Amino acid sequence: MQLRLTEDQQSLRTTTTKYLSSAVPVGQLRKLREHPAGFEEEYWRQGTELGWTSLLVPERRGGGSVSGRALVDATLLAHEFGRHAAPGPFLSCNLAAAALGAADPAGHDDVLGDLLSGSSVVSWCFAERGPAGHRPEGLALQIAFEGDEPVVNGEKRPVEAAAQASHLLVSGRSAGGFSQVLVPVDTPGVSMEPMHCVDLTRRFWTVRFDDVRLPRHAVVGEAGGSGRQLEAQLRAGLVLLAAESVGAMERAFDMTVEWAFDRYTFGRPLASYQELKHRFADMKTWLEAGHAITDAAAEAVDGNDEGVEELVSIAAAFVGQYGAELVQDCVQIHGGIGLTYEHDLHLFLRRVTLNRALLGTPALHRRHIAALLAEDEAR
Amino acid sequence: MTDGAVEDVASFSRRARAWIESNLELLDPAAYERAFRTDLSEEEELAEVSRERRLQRVLYDAGFAGICVPTAYGGRGLTPAHQRAFNEALTGYEFPARIQSPTFAPCLSVVLEFGTEEHKRAHVPAILRGEELWMQLLSEPGGGSDVAGALTTAVRDGDQWVLNGSKIWTTGAWWSDWALCLARTNWDVPKHRGLTVFILPLRQPGIEIHRIEMLNGSKEFCQEFLTDVVVPDSDRIGEVDDGWTVGVRWMFHERMLYESPLVTFSTSVSRSFASTSYTSLARAAGRLDDPSAQELVGEARMLDVVNERLHERIGQAVASGLVNDQVAAVARLFKGVASARTRTIAFELAGTTGAAWGPDDGPLVDRGADFLMRQTGSIGGGTTEMARNVISERVLGMPRERSADRDIPFRDVPRGPSGDRRHG
Numbered sequence: 001m002q003l004r005l006t007e008d009q010q011s012l013r014t015t016t017t018k019y020l021s022s023a024v025p026v027g028q029l030r031k032l033r034e035h036p037a038g039f040e041e042e043y044w045r046q047g048t049e050l051g052w053t054s055l056l057v058p059e060r061r062g063g064g065s066v067s068g069r070a071l072v073d074a075t076l077l078a079h080e081f082g083r084h085a086a087p088g089p090f091l092s093c094n095l096a097a098a099a100l101g102a103a104d105p106a107g108h109d110d111v112l113g114d115l116l117s118g119s120s121v122v123s124w125c126f127a128e129r130g131p132a133g134h135r136p137e138g139l140a141l142q143i144a145f146e147g148d149e150p151v152v153n154g155e156k157r158p159v160e161a162a163a164q165a166s167h168l169l170v171s172g173r174s175a176g177g178f179s180q181v182l183v184p185v186d187t188p189g190v191s192m193e194p195m196h197c198v199d200l201t202r203r204f205w206t207v208r209f210d211d212v213r214l215p216r217h218a219v220v221g222e223a224g225g226s227g228r229q230l231e232a233q234l235r236a237g238l239v240l241l242a243a244e245s246v247g248a249m250e251r252a253f254d255m256t257v258e259w260a261f262d263r264y265t266f267g268r269p270l271a272s273y274q275e276l277k278h279r280f281a282d283m284k285t286w287l288e289a290g291h292a293i294t295d296a297a298a299e300a301v302d303g304n305d306e307g308v309e310e311l312v313s314i315a316a317a318f319v320g321q322y323g324a325e326l327v328q329d330c331v332q333i334h335g336g337i338g339l340t341y342e343h344d345l346h347l348f349l350r351r352v353t354l355n356r357a358l359l360g361t362p363a364l365h366r367r368h369i370a371a372l373l374a375e376d377e378a379r
Numbered sequence: 380m381t382d383g384a385v386e387d388v389a390s391f392s393r394r395a396r397a398w399i400e401s402n403l404e405l406l407d408p409a410a411y412e413r414a415f416r417t418d419l420s421e422e423e424e425l426a427e428v429s430r431e432r433r434l435q436r437v438l439y440d441a442g443f444a445g446i447c448v449p450t451a452y453g454g455r456g457l458t459p460a461h462q463r464a465f466n467e468a469l470t471g472y473e474f475p476a477r478i479q480s481p482t483f484a485p486c487l488s489v490v491l492e493f494g495t496e497e498h499k500r501a502h503v504p505a506i507l508r509g510e511e512l513w514m515q516l517l518s519e520p521g522g523g524s525d526v527a528g529a530l531t532t533a534v535r536d537g538d539q540w541v542l543n544g545s546k547i548w549t550t551g552a553w554w555s556d557w558a559l560c561l562a563r564t565n566w567d568v569p570k571h572r573g574l575t576v577f578i579l580p581l582r583q584p585g586i587e588i589h590r591i592e593m594l595n596g597s598k599e600f601c602q603e604f605l606t607d608v609v610v611p612d613s614d615r616i617g618e619v620d621d622g623w624t625v626g627v628r629w630m631f632h633e634r635m636l637y638e639s640p641l642v643t644f645s646t647s648v649s650r651s652f653a654s655t656s657y658t659s660l661a662r663a664a665g666r667l668d669d670p671s672a673q674e675l676v677g678e679a680r681m682l683d684v685v686n687e688r689l690h691e692r693i694g695q696a697v698a699s700g701l702v703n704d705q706v707a708a709v710a711r712l713f714k715g716v717a718s719a720r721t722r723t724i725a726f727e728l729a730g731t732t733g734a735a736w737g738p739d740d741g742p743l744v745d746r747g748a749d750f751l752m753r754q755t756g757s758i759g760g761g762t763t764e765m766a767r768n769v770i771s772e773r774v775l776g777m778p779r780e781r782s783a784d785r786d787i788p789f790r791d792v793p794r795g796p797s798g799d800r801r802h803g
Contacts, residue, residue, distance in 0.1 A: 003692065003696055004701075257775060260777070261777075269778070271778060272777065274768075277768070277771035277777050278764070278767040278768075280770070280771050281708075281766065281767035281769075281770035281771045281775075282712070282716075282767070284709060284770050284774065284775065285709050285712045285713045285716075288689060288692070288693065288706075288713075289686075289688075289689045289713055291692065292688040292689040292691070293684070293688050293689070296688045296691075310680075310684075311684070313677075314680070314684050314685065317677065317678075318681055318685050366674045366676075366677030366678050366681065367673045367674055367677055368677070369676070369677035369680050370657075370658070370661075370672075370673040370674070370676035370677040370680070371673070373657070373658045373676060373677075374658050377658050
């Protein structure tokens, strides 16, 4: 998280922290395990009153950041979601809202309004099966045009909260580039199947599109010309995932430090063993590095800085890899209790594990970084 | 800007950029890499040092040396933000790279923090003009990380002190001018309470400087032998027997290095040179299209960039007092571990050529020798184990390691195995 917050950012953060602490304490998270959506509608609706879906939407479309740096503001919320392993389609709704808010020509005011007020959910359908399906250039789903009416064919997975959504924002390939369309879930040809997920409260579906025919106004932005917008959504998504993971890392780390002081073995606290102290030092280092690179990436996205694409992949690669390593080491230091459902640690392990893979694994991002370097050098 | 007001950072930055563009030369990547390589002859290295002294003087004459140093001592009296802006503006340009550390951090920092008015007037302007290069006589052959266990002794003789002992791991002491020195002045109190810090000129009859050959052929490190070196009491820094107060800050300034507001460096040196070289390594090895090589290139680049961002963050947090000084150890630990990993990656990318290379192997040359020296970054400037102790004990507040030298007179501290202490 940012070293220094403005007063408005501070208040954005603390209202969400307070709300999450009271609305979804760990006991509630356990209850949500059996819940089909993984979150209560009313929980989500009240959350959106705190700005959960409005930060990435321009003011003229009903949203607004609190500091002028929209993604940095959103990472503050993502961080708290991580610290609380909070439920809800935070990623999908924010990225869909960002897409609708940025669309030119503007449209879909009603859907955007519902997203902002929390009365409906929109799922972003981006990733596809297979290793190439996490980069725009690897997408296979087709958005063809008959006249100016889009026809969608293909499969998306994993799609967050698809069964709770009123609409799906679908990214796909068109002649000459990428397009995005907004698809009401009850459109003929749309079918979905639930997936299993490592997270306790986040739910994902496989969504199929078989000859899904849409009216012209379903197009979001420019038909065949939405590649840059798609990249922008992906960058924002990766940064939000990293910020959420850093929040989860921080919570797991704090819990484990506390455990190390309280737990005695052979007559002394775990915190007195040099072997463990040194591992805590390593973990602290990964945690601070995670903060540093995630904040740098968020600032670069907001500033549209040179090298932003690389910085985002570096954040994803680093936090993906070291986030999971950190929480796994927290499990190790807890011993057997750290592997039980009863203990809270797994809530955070689940979250970093999910985020590590959701928009491309660390390995994929490492290769992407190398590709960008090679491109850069060739120039 | 009105008289007496501090020039704002944006205007300072524009002025710095304009001056740099018309007065400094673009940094030659090969020359920069060479500055840290080992194959320079003695004459070549001395020529490099002289060139950097001149470059420092050029900075001084233009008003860009000692940006955060008070004007009374020849500096500009500006803020760390101004120094950062200057470092940014230096991107891609030459600068006196090898004389920054330890002269500006920690030595200049210590003189400014603990020196007398006379010390500051005598030495700070000379440092800023490139006339005095400093060294730190801190580590000892018998000590390693246990810096407070110094055996080099200073004995008082009227209004002067006589120093005897040996110091080690000083970089470039053979071409330096002055030094900070930590010495034992009292053997009858526990170790931290019997130390004193002095300053002294390095080129004098009582100091013999030996260059140490490292396993890769480098002779940068030196060992000094001090025999009856006389230092006037006026060249003492801090109080008698209170040298540890100075020493703690000294080592803090050492850890700050590139985060120190007194150090000038080109912000994206590592960005523009070190990292693209991973790509050139993969290309030279014919592995640019090999996915496993791509992963290694990406990982190395990731570690470099994260390291840079972490240092920035911690530097700012420490400088603005948001966290305690000891958090600097977090950056030190990351850098040590990451540098070992990136050297391993470079060696791995080089393949067989890493172990045996020919003169025409381009960027693959010497990667094996670098690998042999891999642990350098985890040892120099305090080992990563020490950093881990600092983080766990001073940052996270975990119990201190047991030590056998804490509350007894230093002369009674065991300094080696003795029959009755050994088991088995």
